[in-house]
Amino acid sequence: MMLLENLIEKNKEYASKGNVASYIPELAKAEADDLGACIITLSGEIYKAGACDKKFTIQSISKVITLMLALSDNGKEYVFSRVSVEPTGYSFNSIVNLEIKKKNKPYNPLVNSGAIVTTSLIKGKDKDEKFNRILEFSRKIMDNKDLNINESVYHSESETGDRNRSLAYFMKSTNYLEGNVSEILDIYFKQCSIEVTTVDLAKLGCVLANDGILPWNGERIVSKEICKIVKAVMTTCGLYDESGKYAVRVGIPSKSGVGGGIMCAVPNKLGIGIFGPALNAKGNSVAGINLLEDLVKELDLSIF
Numbered sequence: 001m002m003l004l005e006n007l008i009e010k011n012k013e014y015a016s017k018g019n020v021a022s023y024i025p026e027l028a029k030a031e032a033d034d035l036g037a038c039i040i041t042l043s044g045e046i047y048k049a050g051a052c053d054k055k056f057t058i059q060s061i062s063k064v065i066t067l068m069l070a071l072s073d074n075g076k077e078y079v080f081s082r083v084s085v086e087p088t089g090y091s092f093n094s095i096v097n098l099e100i101k102k103k104n105k106p107y108n109p110l111v112n113s114g115a116i117v118t119t120s121l122i123k124g125k126d127k128d129e130k131f132n133r134i135l136e137f138s139r140k141i142m143d144n145k146d147l148n149i150n151e152s153v154y155h156s157e158s159e160t161g162d163r164n165r166s167l168a169y170f171m172k173s174t175n176y177l178e179g180n181v182s183e184i185l186d187i188y189f190k191q192c193s194i195e196v197t198t199v200d201l202a203k204l205g206c207v208l209a210n211d212g213i214l215p216w217n218g219e220r221i222v223s224k225e226i227c228k229i230v231k232a233v234m235t236t237c238g239l240y241d242e243s244g245k246y247a248v249r250v251g252i253p254s255k256s257g258v259g260g261g262i263m264c265a266v267p268n269k270l271g272i273g274i275f276g277p278a279l280n281a282k283g284n285s286v287a288g289i290n291l292l293e294d295l296v297k298e299l300d301l302s303i304f
Helices: 001-018 025-029 059-074 075-084 111-120 129-139 151-159 164-174 181-192 198-209 223-236 240-249 286-299
Strands: 035-043 046-052 254-256 263-265 270-275
Touching: 001 035, 001 046, 001 286, 025 151, 035 181, 035 198, 035 286, 046 129, 046 198, 046 286, 059 075, 059 111, 059 129, 059 223, 059 254, 059 263, 075 223, 129 181, 129 198, 151 181, 151 286, 164 181, 198 223, 198 263, 198 270, 223 240, 223 254, 240 286, 263 286, 270 286
Parallel strands: none
Antiparallel strands: 035 046, 035 270, 254 263, 263 270
């Protein structure tokens, strides 16, 4: 698709306005000027350009996967008794909502506190079985049996994850987090360290766009209701505390990660995967958002 190549060239310049994530040391090694994209339609057409095949860690986009699993394991009533679905005006790793505002229940499953609770709800006899369920589900929903974690990023996340530990122990103290905190966090650090490409993210977006049916073989992997819930939460909360502005500019259900990825699901049409590791102050890909804004306008993809 010449359009995609042209839009990547046009929007590469925006990378200079951002910075790669540095609070996780391994992420600081990314090349800031990378920008790649993949579009996959529900009929199987694949369009990709730029740094589309470069591997990066999924980071917060994994929260979409664990939310789907937690909902499948427990049902929406129980999951949302433990975590809410409201947007937050604070950063993704904020403890403010939990303590100062006396709202012990995490605001939504796509900020760190809510995602840690969501991960804790995934069933399994021990932490290894729970993580393996996340990994196998990821492999299936992204049609890539070779997906695995980046060990260097995992260890870097674990060594520097004290903010997430503080969130988890605070929620443990208020009875919103059940289970062994260190084991839950180990699963969480591993899920964020799964290595993907834009093609993998586009396939994940495709499954959501197709209401839980794998477009490549017709198998239902998750219910239509769960997909509707997940896409709604992505629309309101998927880009941290920039979600409202993003909905106005781009207008499609999306989830970002500090590894530079953005995953999008355009209902009944297609999935999109973006990689651009230079982030803005909110933790979202600067060039990636500008690229998506142009792409949505050119292809008339906004859901609004």
